Amino acid sequence: SAVISQKPSRDICQRGTSLTIQCQVDSQVTMMFWYRQQPGQSLTLIATANQGSEATYESGFVIDKFPISRPNLTFSTLTVSNMSPEDSSIYLCSVVHGGQETQYFGPGTRLLVL
Amino acid sequence: GESVGLHLPTLSVQEGDNSIINCAYSNSASDYFIWYKQESGKGPQFIIDIRSNMDKRQGQRVTVLLNKTVKHLSLQIAATQPGDSAVYFCAERYQGGKLIFGQGTELSVKP
Numbered sequence: 001s002a003v004i005s006q007k008p009s010r011d012i013c014q015r016g017t018s019l020t021i022q023c024q025v026d027s028q029v030t031m032m033f034w035y036r037q038q039p040g041q042s043l044t045l046i047a048t049a050n051q052g053s054e055a056t057y058e059s060g061f062v063i064d065k066f067p068i069s070r071p072n073l074t075f076s077t078l079t080v081s082n083m084s085p086e087d088s089s090i091y092l093c094s095v096v097h098g099g100q101e102t103q104y105f106g107p108g109t110r111l112l113v114l
Numbered sequence: 115g116e117s118v119g120l121h122l123p124t125l126s127v128q129e130g131d132n133s134i135i136n137c138a139y140s141n142s143a144s145d146y147f148i149w150y151k152q153e154s155g156k157g158p159q160f161i162i163d164i165r166s167n168m169d170k171r172q173g174q175r176v177t178v179l180l181n182k183t184v185k186h187l188s189l190q191i192a193a194t195q196p197g198d199s200a201v202y203f204c205a206e207r208y209q210g211g212k213l214i215f216g217q218g219t220e221l222s223v224k225p
Contacts, residue, residue, distance in 0.1 A: 001160070031211055042203060043158070043215045058212075092157050096211060101146055101165075103205075103213055105157040 002027050002095055004106035012112045013083055020079045021109045023093035028073035031096040033103070034066070038089045049076040049093075083113045126222045133191040135219045137204035140185060144206035148213070149178060149189045153200045161189070161202075191221075199223045 003026040013019050023032065032049040046066055047055040055068035070076040080087050090108040127133045139147070145166045150158035164171045164178045164187075171178050177190040187204050201220050205213040 004157075033212070042217050043205075043213075045212055045214075048212070094213075101207070102148065102160055102163055103207075103211075104160060105150075108157045110155075 001102070001104045002029060002097060004093065004095060004104060006091075006093060006106040006109050008109060009107065010110035010112075012114065015084050015113055017083055018079055018081045019083065019111060020077050021091050021093075023076045023078070023106055025074045025095050027097070029095040029097055030073075031103075032070060032076045033094045034068060034076070034078045035092045035094060035105075036089045037092060037108070043092065046078070046091075049078075080111065083111075085113045087111065088113045123217065124220045124222070126224060127194050129194060129196060129223050129225050131194055133189075133194045133198070133221060133223075135189045135191075135202050135204075135221065137187040137189075137216050138185060139187060139204070139206045139214075139216075141206055141208050141214070142182075142185065144208050144214075146207040147178070147180060147187050148205045148207070149176075149187075150203045150205065151198075151200045152203065152218075158203060194221075194223050196223045196225060 005024045007022045034046040035043040037043045045058050046061045047057040049055050049068050049070040051070045067079045092108045094103045094105045148163045149161040152158045162173045162176050162178050164180050169180050175192045179188045201218045203218045204216040
């Protein structure tokens with residue numbers, strides 16, 4: 001499986017500010033996804049990060065709030081914009097290797113918004 | 115929209131016993147299913163998967179059963195150990211790669 005790292009691992013932010021989360025993979029992957037996991041809950045897909053094009057967002061998530069970049073096949077960023085306490089969650093990136101089906105997850109970024 | 119749900123939110127078992135975690139899914143078009151284990155402070159860890167053309171798959175101490183007739187998925191853990199304590203999520207794949215996750219079951223293993 002791929003080695004996936006995320007930065008930062010955790011952060012405490014003030015409302016109204018923005019935070020950019022990085023996801024780095026040690027090998028080229030075909031698909032990258034961003035998920036949110038609110039406290040005590042399951043994972044919800046935010047968007048699919050498409051290499052070289054705009055991300056595909058799920059219902060309830062918009063680009064202005066969660067802009068995503070994917071400049072190459074090993075790296076992606078998710079920005080949480082104009083944060084409010086409701087954005088306090090774990091944000092996770094996941095990847096799928098070409099030819100495989102399994103989706104592997106990074107360690108997550110734990111965000112607390114005050 | 116359609117969702118994946120779990121029958122039991124919490125499960126407590128004695129060390130050495132077998133554990134069974136259940137999951138109901140509603141999307142008949144889903145073609146692939148995965149079980150993940152999430153320990154506190156970590157991301158979900160892949161345990162085992164199964165394609166929709168199979169009804170059983172075994173790994174090391176774990177078995178996944180798929181019943182498409184009733185849209186039911188289960189994870190069996192043999193000889194449960196304290197290190198198995200975690201939250202377990204089932205997930206179904208649809209629309210070319212997107213996963214829908216179940217609510218999660220917290221497994222607690224008593225020594």
